[in-house]
Amino acid sequence: MKRFIYLTVFVSGMTTLGIEFAASRLLGSVFGTSNLVWAAIIGLILIYLTVGYALGGKWADKDPTQTKFFTLLIWGAFTAGLIPFVARPVLYAAADAFDQLQVGVLLGAFSAVLVLLVVPITLLGTISPFAIRLMLTDPKDAGKTAGRIYAISTLGSFLGTFTPDLLLIPWVGTRWTFVIFSLLLSAVGLIGLVLSAGWRASLKWIWMPFLILAMGLLWGVGPIKKHPYQIYEKESSYNYIQVLEEGGYRLLRLNEGQGIHSIYHPQYTAYWGTWMQVLPAPFFNEPPYTSADVNNMAIVGLAAGTSARQASAAFNSLPIDGYEIDQEIIRVGQEYFGMDIPNLNPIPEDGRWGLVHSGKKYALISIDAYRPPYIPWHLTTQEFFQEVYLHLQDQGALALNVGRVPEEEELLAGLVATIQTVFPSVYVIDVPGTFNSMIYATVQPTSWENLEKNLVYLLQSDQPDPTLVKSIRVALDNHRSLPEGGMIFTDDKAPIEQITNQMVLNSILTEPQLLGGDQ
Numbered sequence: 287m288k289r290f291i292y293l294t295v296f297v298s299g300m301t302t303l304g305i306e307f308a309a310s311r312l313l314g315s316v317f318g319t320s321n322l323v324w325a326a327i328i329g330l331i332l333i334y335l336t337v338g339y340a341l342g343g344k345w346a347d348k349d350p351t352q353t354k355f356f357t358l359l360i361w362g363a364f365t366a367g368l369i370p371f372v373a374r375p376v377l378y379a380a381a382d383a384f385d386q387l388q389v390g391v392l393l394g395a396f397s398a399v400l401v402l403l404v405v406p407i408t409l410l411g412t413i414s415p416f417a418i419r420l421m422l423t424d425p426k427d428a429g430k431t432a433g434r435i436y437a438i439s440t441l442g443s444f445l446g447t448f449t450p451d452l453l454l455i456p457w458v459g460t461r462w463t464f465v466i467f468s469l470l471l472s473a474v475g476l477i478g479l480v481l482s483a484g485w486r487a488s489l490k491w492i493w494m495p496f497l498i499l500a501m502g503l504l505w506g507v508g509p510i511k512k513h514p515y516q517i518y519e520k521e522s523s524y525n526y527i528q529v530l531e532e533g534g535y536r537l538l539r540l541n542e543g544q545g546i547h548s549i550y551h552p553q554y555t556a557y558w559g560t561w562m563q564v565l566p567a568p569f570f571n572e573p574p575y576t577s578a579d580v581n582n583m584a585i586v587g588l589a590a591g592t593s594a595r596q597a598s599a600a601f602n603s604l605p606i607d608g609y610e611i612d613q614e615i616i617r618v619g620q621e622y623f624g625m626d627i628p629n630l631n632p633i634p635e636d637g638r639w640g641l642v643h644s645g646k647k648y649a650l651i652s653i654d655a656y657r658p659p660y661i662p663w664h665l666t667t668q669e670f671f672q673e674v675y676l677h678l679q680d681q682g683a684l685a686l687n688v689g690r691v692p693e694e695e696e697l698l699a700g701l702v703a704t705i706q707t708v709f710p711s712v713y714v715i716d717v718p719g720t721f722n723s724m725i726y727a728t729v730q731p732t733s734w735e736n737l738e739k740n741l742v743y744l745l746q747s748d749q750p751d752p753t754l755v756k757s758i759r760v761a762l763d764n765h766r767s768l769p770e771g772g773m774i775f776t777d778d779k780a781p782i783e784q785i786t787n788q789m790v791l792n793s794i795l796t797e798p799q800l801l802g803g804d805q
Contacts, residue, residue: 287352287481287482288421290477290478290481291352291355291417291420291421291478292434292435292438293474294355294356294359294413294417294474294475294478295413295414295417295435295438295439295442296438296439296441296442297442297470297471297474298359298362298410298413298414298439298442298471298474299414299438299439299440299441299442299443299446300442300443300445300446300449300467301362301363301366301410301442301446301467301468301470301471302335302407302410302411302442302443302446303442303443303444303445303446303447304446304449304450304454304463304467305366305369305403305406305407305410305464305467306327306328306331306446307446307447307450307451308370308450308454308455308460308463308464308467309327309331309369309399309403310323310324310327311450311451311455311460311463311521311526312369312370312373312377312399312460312464313327313399313400314526314541314542315377315460315510315511315521315526315541315542316377316511316542317542326400327400330400330403331403331407334403334404334407334408334411335407335408335410335411336411337408337411338407338408338409338410338411338412338413339411339412339414339415341408341411341412342358342411342412342413342414342415342416343415343416343419345358345412345416346412346415346416346418346419346420347419350419350420351482352420352478352482352483353479353482353483353487354416355413355416355417355420355478356475356476356478356479356482357475357479357491358409358412358413358416359409359410359413359471359474359475359478360471360472360475360476360479360491360494361405361409362405362406362409362410362412362413362471363406363467363468363469363470363471363472363475363494363495364468364472364491364494364495364497364498365405365406365409366406366410366464366467366468366471367464367465367467367468367469367472367495367498367501367502368402368498368501369402369403369406369464370460370461370464370465370506371461371501371505372402373398373399373402374505376398376399377399377510413439414435414436414439417435418431418432418435421434421435450463451523452523454466455521455523456521456522456523456614459506459507459510459521460510460521461502461505461506461507462502462506465498465499465501465502465506468495468498469495469498469499472494472495472498473495475491476488476491476492476495479491510526511528513528513530515530515531515532516528516529516530517529517530517531517536517622518618518622520614520618522612522613522614522615523612523614524611524612524614524615525540525541525612525614525615526540526541527540527612527614527615527618528540529618529622534551534552534553535549535550535551535557536549536550536551536622536623537549538589538590538615538618538619538622538623540615545656546559547589547590547656548561548589548590548591548592548619548623549561549592550590550592550595550622550623550624552624555595555596555599555753556596556752556753556756557592558719558720559717559719559720559722560654560687560717560720560722560724561592561593561596562593562596562753562754562756562757562760563685563687563715563717563724563757563760563761564585564593564596564597564650564652564654564685564687564724564757565596565597565600565753565754565757565758566685566726566737566754566757566758566761567650567652567683567684567685567726567727567728568580568649568650568681568682568683568728569736569737569740569741569744569758570683570711570713570726570728570732570733570734570736570737571681571683571728571730571732571736571740572730572732572736573736573739573740573743574739574740574743575681575736575740575743576743576744576747577600577601577602577744577747577750577751577754578601578602579649579681580597580600580601580604580649580650581601581604581605581649582604582605582606582607582646582648582649582650583597583601583604583605583606583607583648583649583650583651583652584606584607584608584609584641584644584646584648584650584651584652584677585597585606585607585608585609585651585652585654586609586637586638586640586641586651586652586653586654586655586665587609587610587637587652587653587654587655587656587687588608588609588610588615588616588619588632589610589615589619589654590615590618590619590622590623590625591608591619591623591624591625591627591630591632592623593652593654594606594608594625594627594630595624595625595627596753597650598627598629598630599751599753600751600753600754603627603628603629604629604649605629605631606629606630606631607631607633607640607644607646607648608630608631608632608633609633609635609636609637609640609641610632610633610634611634611635611636611637612634613634616632616634619632620632637653637655637665638664638665638670638673641673641674641677642673642677644677646677647677647678647679647682648677648678648679648682649678649679649681649682649683650682650683650684650685651674651677651678651682651683651684651685652684652685652686652687653665653674653684653685653686653687654686654687656687656689660782660783660786661688661689661697661782661786662782663775663780663782663783664777664780666700666701666704666775666780666782667704667775667776667777667780668704668707668708668774668775668776668777669776669777670777671684671704671705671707671708671709671727672708674708675708675709675729678729679729680729680730681728681729681730682728682729683726683727683728683729684705684709684725684726684727684728685724685725685726686701686705686724686725686726686727687722687723687724688701688722688723688724688725689721689722689789690716690721690722690723690789691721691789692721694788694789695769696772696773696785696788696789697782697785697786697789698714698723698725698769698772699769699770699771699772699773700772700773700774700775700785701725701772701775702714702725702768702769702772703771703772703773703774704772704773704774704775705725705727707774708727709727709728709729710728710729710730710731710732711727711728711730711731711732711733712725712726712727712768713725713726713727713734713765713768714726714765714766714767714768714769715760715761715764715765715766716764716766717760717764718760718763718764724761726761734762734765737758737761737762738762740758741755741758741759741762744758
């Protein structure tokens, strides 16, 4: 029986971490994956576990029986399996509230879902101290027994850390991830009751896993969100992916949906937002600089390929390496967003790692890798921009999309200051109609006058691409002075999350809009 108790502790530890990660995905599709959301989940789960540890020790001393132990386990498994189904109507309401930016409803729904974790996590927290009490036969072995129990539980937690995101959620979805963990833990509990108290003791609770299984079969499928224009949704290892279609346009939204990451219309390439504002970057070079001079390109943050399609039209189907860490987004782009252009090489890798190991030099590198509301910090540092510089041609240029909040320029100023330590010329425009700015930087010393002159040359050419012409005009009409006093970000110190968290809080408190990325 000792070995089975060890197995129980292992599965309990695995389930606890599995539920934590599944809960993050359950909430992430509506509330996003910001550090604030993660902090709330992790912090409250630690509090629930703390209560569980205290109760487990108390209950074990009061009734140190295996029957009590496995009964607690079964109830923990059952209440964990209920979470996605009880939370479902709350999350539907929250998704609607997020689309309408009803902050009060959002906070209430977020709190309600977190409260659902109280009972299962607290009950699972009782397992390790209870197991120590059951396994302790000699006080002289107390330290060894406690150490062994917590070591086994932690090994289970290690497995539970990877199982949801790498296996279960991409395979069966978040709801069935909860169901599978619940059924596994229930099976362990019921077997434990049979071994410790006979099969009659398990009959009292046999209905629990069957009820969870029935709920999974009845309600474990169906839309995660109920948007009226939704034509596709999918959970990948990295994101909740949603495709909307409205008025002939297809929109890619990720996670909470506060940001359109790609847009597609079969007849048009010019859209609102930041995508086409990547195109002007090389034209800061000395005139005459032509579209033919842009002979290749890299995109870090390919998404579903809006910028790639625009660049292909503007620069005569130039070779493009598109780095997109989420393989499922690449597949969605190819199926729903016309991202099957032959000159595009989609690469399912982290953008920094892929660029460093590419062995190529590009005429244009676009950095647009938001996971709202964050730019990944490792794409903001001096060391990263040095790698970008080394992978640009002699007349190469960089374009970087930056989210912002009115009157909040700490992030933008920091990125400008950091890029200025590497590139001789840096420029900024505020993209009209958005909460985004574009930063341009060039390998050679350049000027706004060069951009104006190159536009004149472009207009004198035969059939200039209209999206390219429009993008340069937008850049000229919306250029601004560089923000000053920014912090230089390095691989050692780049407090991007702290800066962005403050931007998010200020946005929620002062503006009806929330931060997001255009691609």
